[in-house]
Amino acid sequence: MGSQSQPKIPVIDMSNESLKPGTSTWLSTCKEIRHAFEQIGCFEAIYREVPLELHNNVFATAAELFDLPNEIKMKNKSTKTYFDYFGQYASLPLYESLAIDNPTSLESTQSFTTLMWPAEIKAFGEILSTYS
Template sequence: MATKTQAKIPVVDLSNLDLKPGTNTWFSARKDVCRALEECGCFVVEISNKIPSELHNTTFSTFGKLFEFPTETKMKFTSERPFHGYFSSPTYERLVIDNATFTDVTQEFTNIFWPNGNHHVRESTDSYVKLMAELDKMVTKMVFENYGVGDYYDSHMESTTHSFGIIKYKEPQKTGNNSGLGIHTDKHFTTVIHQNRVKGLLIKTEDGEWIDFDPSPSSFIFMAGDGLQVWSNDRIKACIHRVLLAENLETRYSLGLFSHNNKTICAPEELVDEEHPLHYKPINLRDYAQEQNRLVAYQKELSLKVYCGV
């Protein structure tokens, strides 16, 4: 009897972030990226030599110090946007900066914790945001081109902003709960995740299998969010994932870059035909996130089909 092969998260090497559109290497990478997103809703990005292991370790150690500040200090970091600012739950804490690609915004963020400034934290934040935003823009451009609507890319990015999240997961031996994050999809357009060496992220395949993400200093994971699922008219499904933590391990930290299109999202007319009838009504991601935020207290996960399905 043949044994079932363990599913793996697709891996795409994008070490050369200066890939030029229109070149053979660009077309090859674009093909790999879009196949992975269609099959799995995500893929592992290898970016060798972009982040030395020393910088990786120092950065996570520095970001970890943010959570050592008194709760009243962390509570000063607020935002009107759902899931932004400071938030604490029984299993994790997070700090999410809106419009994080602007250096004055990250400066204001660090000044909350260090009123006289902290160049190291600000520069580390800016460096990671810049790298992850470049990655997000490249992959998004590839997706738009792949479906023959590359002309829409510039207008899409003009209405897109990026948030940067720093998340600390509480040790299971202290909380009595190994669930860091429940099963969900991200309520953004796309997500880029980078983390320390502590495992915990699990990706669900179409077959219902859960796959571990094994992190490294040079690896990121790119995920499709609900916004991309609506835009692609179900060609790409949002990545279903969760975080489960093992006991007796060091603290897990992760960094996330979340892209938000701040206008109404709908599938381009070129992506609607007899083979692909329209699946969703137009959606505003901020309103969608606000509704999900309302349901958090009830421990409910908002469904795209329920919220805006045709």
């Protein structure tokens, strides 16, 4: 029986200065992204404008978020079904998703944060406010 190799996650550099809408660089990057989503389902984006400390804090907080008890994550409800908590399905055992309805609204993000971390809201809020 042959072994099946794991697909390699594509790495796409989004910090190229010539990456402007309509340019050939833009169009080729769009094709790379589409191909990555169609073939693998994801890609790693390199964007050097994001400070490493912010990157590390966001990923650490995301890990903390998904480590919360399922009862807390299931409180994430929305008027739009696709923003609800999605997880704990036998057919997708390693998949979970959470979303913030209207994520560009401070009120919406604070509401989500309070829902997920009622006692620890300051720590998460401080991370975000440091970089805004």
